[in-house]
Amino acid sequence: MINAYLGVDIGSISTKGVIIDDHNKILASSYIWTKGNPMEAVKTLIHNLENQIDKTKINIIGVGTTGSARKLIGTMLNANVIKNEITAHAIGTLSLYxxxxxxxxxxxxxxxxxxxxxxxxxxxxxxxxxxxxxxxxxxxxxxxxxxxxxxxxxxxxxxxxxxxxxxxxxxxxxxxxxxxxxxxxxxxxxxxxxxxxxxxxxxxxxxxxxxxxxxxxxxxxxxxxxxxxxxxxxxxxxxxxxDPNGHLMGALGVAILSKKAPTKTNFQFSITEDNFETRGIECNRCPNHCEIICISKNKQLIDAWGNRCSNGDIFHKQ
Ligand code: SF4
Incomplete structure (x- = not known):
């Protein structure tokens, strides 16, 4: 078994992903259209990556996400690193240049x-x-x-x-x-x-x-x-x-960053079979009316964010 790291760069137009080894060598890569549905796009991306590797020989111990839907997808993939596009692109590019x-x-x-x-x-x-x-x-x-x-x-x-x-x-x-x-x-x-x-x-x-x-x-x-x-x-x-892989630099950057994260991930390729849902709840406890985004996996709430104060934490348990 070799250790490997997954990086996903999810934007409004396209979704990019790589799996790399300890030496930053790209073992698998995929580039697809997001089509307005980041959760479905990521499932397709994971399928594409899965088909390019021998899963019996690879152990994914790090997952990083970047791009506009990085938080949502990071939660879905149990990422141990979620970074903005600037850092991700810089790290990915510096690894090659x-x-x-x-x-x-x-x-x-x-x-x-x-x-x-x-x-x-x-x-x-x-x-x-x-x-x-x-x-x-x-x-x-x-x-x-x-x-x-x-x-x-x-x-x-x-x-x-x-x-x-x-x-x-x-x-x-x-x-x-x-x-x-x-x-x-x-x-x-x-x-x-x-x-x-x-x-x-x-x-x-x-x-x-x-x-x-x-x-x-x-x-x-x-x-x-x-x-x-x-x-x-x-x-x-x-x-x-x-660079011929220029479109993958953000994904490569977060995959590299996930190697250095203090925690490891328990990512499983079977997430493509899980049912993920998001819903927005408005908190009416003050005039800010924060919209709290709740994400659930197989009907179980796994994460929520968007509240500007701890009064909104109550929605994280619903
Ligand atoms: S989460 Fe806090 S800041 Fe946001 S609406 Fe509720 S009470 Fe107001």
Whole structure:
């Protein structure tokens, strides 16, 4: 039996997971869509990981979760580490690129920048509010242009003269794109222009005022778009590295962190057969009206959170 560690990064668009060994070697990995149902997504993810390993030879002693639903999924998986995305991505990336100074991350609905000095996060910024410049923005523009978003990057690379697109906001970008199409601009030039606008939006938003140093690692779903990678390199004037496992860095980071946790987990692959439910209860004991989230496993309450004072603890027992 070898010791192994499970890391799960659960976002609103995608769910990523890895199983690693003591040397951080990835033994199994999976990337699926969350489809608005994090609990079902995690069950599918665990099935996918389970199918890639020999369970008789692996003992999972650590589980880490990160991402927007990290608390919920952490409870479900009996995680011994629950960490924010910044820490998780930094630890995962540093395990492969110990000299990294800047991490660009653009996902389906948000983006972030992480600045690192001597292996320590010294600054970061996140954009979770504006869809402009994210994967969702590129997907909607791709369908408007009648091309697959997966082909966006390669089409952009064929452009000789990228069209300037105003992409500070999705509404302006869409109307500008329609306008440029009507004026007869070539599709590849518009697509290259969109890739450039994603980069300028990013650098003027999360990257504003940040001192960008090399080596730079670009990750998140949008990093698979070679057009955006090229646009970043032109804008910052240096190489931008995209790791083939860049989409797994958050999951890898929390799996590594779970190794160092003081407690071990008793994770079982059979959790995929358990019935998990969540419900929200409003506490009316004061004007705060806290919404307390209760999670139960096979009808037994296993965790609850959301109350701002101990008066709400009563709901943790119901
Ligand atoms: S949990 Fe505490 S702060 Fe929240 S509504 Fe109840 S009494 Fe008020």
């Amino acid at each position: 110990p000299d990294v100074k800047t991490i660009f991350e653009i996902g389906g609905q948000d983006s972030k920048i992480i600045l690192i000095e001597d292996g320590i996060v010294v600054d970061y910024a996140m954009n979770t509010l504006c869809a402009a410049g994210t994967g969702a923005f590129l997907s909607s523009q791709a369908s408007r242009l009648g091309v697959e978003v997966e082909d966006f990057g390669n089409i952009a690379l064929t452009s000789k003269k990228p069209t300037k697109i105003a992409a500070r906001c999705t509404v302006f970008a869409e109307s500008d794109l329609v306008h440029k199409l009507q004026m007869g601009y070539k599709k590849e030039d518009i697509i290259a222009g969109l890739c450039k606008s994603v980069v300028s939006n990013y650098l003027n938003n999360v990257g504003k005022g940040k001192k960008i140093k090399t080596p730079i690692i670009f990750q998140g779903g949008v990093s698979k778009n070679v057009g955006v990678k090229k646009a970043f390199e032109e804008e910052v004037g240096s190489e931008v590295i995209v």
